Amino acid sequence: MRHNHSERDLSGDVDVNPLFARPGELRSRPRTRLPDAPMLPETAYQLVHDEAMLDGNARLNLATFVGTWMDSQARKLYLEAFDKNMIDKDEYPSTAAIEERCWRILADLWHAPDQDRAIGCSTIGSSEACMLGGLAFKRRWQEARRAAGKPADRPNLVMSSAVQVVWEKFCNYWDVEPRYVPITEEHKTLDGADLKSHVDENTIGVVSILGVTYTGMYEPVLEVSRALDEIQRDTGLDIPIHVDGASGAMVAPFLQPTLEWDFRVPRVASINTSGHKYGLVNPGLGWVLWRDRDLLPESLVFKVSYLGGEMPTFGLNFSRPAAQVLVQYFQFLRLGRLGYHEVQKASHDVARYLADRISAMDCFDLWNDASDIPVFAWRKAAGHNPNWTLYDVSDRLRMKGWLVPAYPMPDNLSDTVVQRVVIRNGMSMDLAANLMRDLQDSVDYLDRLKEPLPDVERSVFHH
Numbered sequence: 001m002r003h004n005h006s007e008r009d010l011s012g013d014v015d016v017n018p019l020f021a022r023p024g025e026l027r028s029r030p031r032t033r034l035p036d037a038p039m040l041p042e043t044a045y046q047l048v049h050d051e052a053m054l055d056g057n058a059r060l061n062l063a064t065f066v067g068t069w070m071d072s073q074a075r076k077l078y079l080e081a082f083d084k085n086m087i088d089k090d091e092y093p094s095t096a097a098i099e100e101r102c103w104r105i106l107a108d109l110w111h112a113p114d115q116d117r118a119i120g121c122s123t124i125g126s127s128e129a130c131m132l133g134g135l136a137f138k139r140r141w142q143e144a145r146r147a148a149g150k151p152a153d154r155p156n157l158v159m160s161s162a163v164q165v166v167w168e169k170f171c172n173y174w175d176v177e178p179r180y181v182p183i184t185e186e187h188k189t190l191d192g193a194d195l196k197s198h199v200d201e202n203t204i205g206v207v208s209i210l211g212v213t214y215t216g217m218y219e220p221v222l223e224v225s226r227a228l229d230e231i232q233r234d235t236g237l238d239i240p241i242h243v244d245g246a247s248g249a250m251v252a253p254f255l256q257p258t259l260e261w262d263f264r265v266p267r268v269a270s271i272n273t274s275g276h277k278y279g280l281v282n283p284g285l286g287w288v289l290w291r292d293r294d295l296l297p298e299s300l301v302f303k304v305s306y307l308g309g310e311m312p313t314f315g316l317n318f319s320r321p322a323a324q325v326l327v328q329y330f331q332f333l334r335l336g337r338l339g340y341h342e343v344q345k346a347s348h349d350v351a352r353y354l355a356d357r358i359s360a361m362d363c364f365d366l367w368n369d370a371s372d373i374p375v376f377a378w379r380k381a382a383g384h385n386p387n388w389t390l391y392d393v394s395d396r397l398r399m400k401g402w403l404v405p406a407y408p409m410p411d412n413l414s415d416t417v418v419q420r421v422v423i424r425n426g427m428s429m430d431l432a433a434n435l436m437r438d439l440q441d442s443v444d445y446l447d448r449l450k451e452p453l454p455d456v457e458r459s460v461f462h463h
């Protein structure tokens with residue numbers, strides 16, 4: 001056994017603090033090899049707990065979209081159900097029924113023209129949900145092409161250059177050519193301009209993002225749909241839209257109810273959201289819905305046993321936690337439309353307050369103003385003190401416990417660095433006022449520098 005008292009370099013054994021001072025208590029454990037012998041659960045717990053303690057504080061993590069606050073009753077439900085497997089529909093029929101109730105609630109919330117024709121399922125998050133939406137596009141396009149005796153080997157998917165990485169993954173994993181429409185200063189989102197030059201007979205669909213990850217801005221789904229209507233008139237191509245509403249699909253119904261982005265737009269075939277973002281559930285839950293079951297090719301659906309019969313399933317995983325689905329239903333019951341409105345409005349008010357305060361600072365210019373989801377980004381004002389960058393602001397804030405990432409915009413805007421905050425349930429006005437104080441202190445400190453901070457190579461923030 002290697003003792004690392006002299007090394008202290010985190011490459012040797014894990015040092016066991018003899019906290020419980022029991023005779024014979026071990027002093028170290030191998031770090032990257034399964035230990036030979038068991039240890040007391042209290043000691044193992046303390047070791048893991050102490051190391052995890054070094055993570056950032058989740059509530060102060062303004063980089064993530066993922067929920068970090070829940071009622072204690074939701075936590076209780078979660079603990080009661082953490083051992084249930086979502087795939088065991090036959091063994092946990094009540095949970096399976098609740099899952100169906102949840103996606104039906106979403107079908108109604110997103111204005112499916114006929115709730116009984118809609119179809120949906122839960123997933124581990126929006127990533128899996130996006131993959132399923134993309135797969136349905138690809139299979140439907142292939143089946144239609146083959147039926148027409150045309151080649152079906154070069155599918156492409158059209159989307160903004162600011163899509164979340166899952167769409168790059170989808171194209172990479174399933175051999176689909178990604179066609180990115182670059183965002184620019186004039187077109188900060190995919191808004192239908194220039195779509196014509198990106199689509200053709202091999203286009204399986206267009207992705208519209210409701211809540212662009214980089215900035216929180218909504219893409220105008222209706223305008224994209226109108227541009228596709230025009231393309232259809234000119235070329236006969238009937239190209240469907242998938243709305244990636246990872247965040248916005250759980251915000252827009254409550255804060256911008258008249259905005260038409262969902263199944264009210266006939267061209268929208270499918271929508272995904274993350275239950276674990278503004279759906280207000282802890283990590284591990286997404287949803288995907290199709291406006292009509294005919295849009296989900298039968299050839300993608302598998303059957304599992306359920307109440308002596310069979311139940312259709314569509315998913316990339318087999319085993320998956322079920323507790324989040326129960327927590328989602330809890331949130332739907334507990335909050336209702338009004339409660340969701342209140343929660344999202346509170347986050348929105350905080351985001352708008354921060355955006356106002358930050359726009360009033362000479363050193364920053366807003367990229368957007370949090371009028372869509374409670375998320376916004378800003379950049380450094382041109383010509384302001386060259387001794388520091390937004391990466392330095394990020395570092396200073398980290399010293400106070402706040403995680404506020406800085407990162408470059410996508411490809412053809414990659415010279416533009418922005419900083420972004422995601423305001424979620426649990427970020428009170430009071431905490432926001434503290435953040436503003438710490439941001440102002442950080443800038444005051446940086447503005448007092450006598451010379452530029454060294455420019456170091458940084459690991460890039462991933463969306």
Ligand SMILES: Cc1ncc(COP(=O)(O)O)c(C=O)c1O
Pocket residue numbers: 065124125126127128130164166209211212213244245246247274286463
């Ligand atoms: C627009 C968008 N799509 C997809 C995802 C992936 O979602 P998840 O983390 O739920 O897998 C994200 C995550 O931030 C997102 O912002």
